[in-house]
Amino acid sequence: MTARRRQGQLRERFHQAAWQEPLVIHTGQPGRRGMLLPDAGPEIRAAAGDVLSPVPNSLRRAEPPGLPELSQPEVVRHYTRLSQMVLANNVSTSLGLGTTTMKYNPVVNELLSRSPKLTELHPDQDESTMQGILELLYRFSAILAEVSGMERFTFQPAGGSQGILANALMMRAYHASRGEAEQRDEVITTIFSHPANAAAPATIGYKVITLYPGPDGIPELDALRAAAGPRTAGLMMTNPEDTGIFNPRVAEYVEVVHAAGGLCAYDQANANSILGVTRARDAGFDMCQFNLHKTFGVPHGCMGGAVGATGVQPALVPFLPSPTVEFDGTRYYLDADRPLSVGAVRSGLGNIGSTLKAYAWVCAMGAEGLRDAAHMAVLNNNYLLQKVLAIPGASLSFAATNPTRRLEQARYSWEQMAAETGIHTTSVHDRMIDYGVQGYFSSHHPWLVPEPFTLEPTESTSQEELDEFAAVLGRVVDEAHQNPGIFASAPHNSTAGAPVRQGFKPAMTWQAFEAIRDTAGT
Secondary structure (H helix, E strand, C coil), X not given: CCCCCCCCCCCCCCCCCCCCCCCHHHCECCCCCCCCCCCCHHHHHHHHCCCCCCCCHHHCCCCCCCCCECCHHHHHHHHHHHHHCCCCCCCCEECCCCCCCCCCCCHHHHHHHCCHHHHCCCCCCCHHHCHHHHHHXXXXXXXXXXXXXXXXXXXXXXXXXXXXXXXXXHHHHHHHHCCCCCCCCEEEEECCCCCHHHHHHHHCCCEEEEECCCCCCCCCHHHHHHHXXXXXXXXXXXXXXXXXXXXXXXXXXXXXXXXXXXXXXXXXXXXXXXXXXXXXHHHCCCEEEEEHHHHCCCCCCCCCCCCEEEEEXXXXXXXXXXXXXXXXXXXXXXXXXXXXXXXXXXXXXXXXXXXXXXHHHHHHHHHHHHHHHHHHHHHHHHHHHHHHHCCCCCEECCXXXXXXXXXXXXXXXXXXXXXXXXXXXXXXXXXXXXXXXXXXXXXXXXXXXXXXXXXXXXXXXXXXXXXXXXXXXXXXXXXXXXXXXXXXXXXXXXXXXXXXXXXXXXXXXXXXXXXXXXXXXX
């Protein structure tokens, strides 16, 4: 047993596993099976009849799909090897992906979500047979209503961006019900809000007005007053913004938009610092959205398991996506008879497995636990902030004019270091991987902060891990001054070097990946 690692100690001998692992489509042999499905039997066959008859011939495959045929051990080895080649949250210190909260996700909640009581449910089965999950959705809606001050929530949206889209759809439906949909064709957002606050309303035809920061890092009220008017449908903004700066005048922003006749939507993607501290309703917002896969302890799931829980004030409840979960005092049921609803934004009832994990996480934390998590996230962020700013060449955005503490994250800049060494923020990130820590997502487009990097420790990162992360940053900056050539092909201890990872990153299908790999000669 090795001695306990010292604070700030580096993983000098880190080296990631690198398997020459083929694509799963190329593994196995014809006839191999990982499991054998039981025969349906004559009774089920007779009851089901010809299950293919409703499918038109034009939609049927001419031949069976070419699926891989593997035994269970081959499947386990394949995916275990792939997992060893990923520097993920469970194996390394990861302080966010730019503005994406990456915290510890309790493993026990994975067991809950895999229970047959949930996995064997079907969204079209009789409501009397799914009272448990309907009750869970109804109860969790009430919990998030208490956390946010909203009236009701829907869990249909499959991620924060779709939650923002749902808000934009309800915003449009609300104005349509008042005969003002054509007149109110503009949505206002801020440049440091999550990009979906501009993209989502734009996809349904809104013109987007983007406010840029003033000297203190947040848009000035006069700019909002100039933008708001009779064409304003609403305001869609994140707070704290993606710089970690909380807008202390947000209630005044809401008043300006309300005075112009618009609605206000609060994107709470960065809510990890304000749980139990402040609520969307307290600032006057009409609607809001939480990312369960960020703030509420649910894995991101490679963009597939996300939930954008979307809540509204009483006046907007009729516009919620359909169906909603209702309770008549005796039973829970689905209400699809909603003439003002924007309709379904996703099939079924959303990613119920992820919603269950978030519900379990909140029940385990309790009200005080949620508040403690927020306080710890802010403490961790400001502790790390002092460590980072002690590194030569690192600076904090808007620090000269906005000295207030950042909340759950902070956006820094390597502008000085890049000018001195020629090493840019993307290269710093790549080199950090050689020390076994996950760096930061460094796009942050548009780069209003030059050479940006954003860190978000969350409440589940220990002091030792923060010290280690800061020590890695310090070592990498030293290398930038003393040995900048080492960055050209970094990371050296990872499974994919810079030429493949940077030059050939997109691979949308396994066929495209093969073509890219053959072209790259790797």
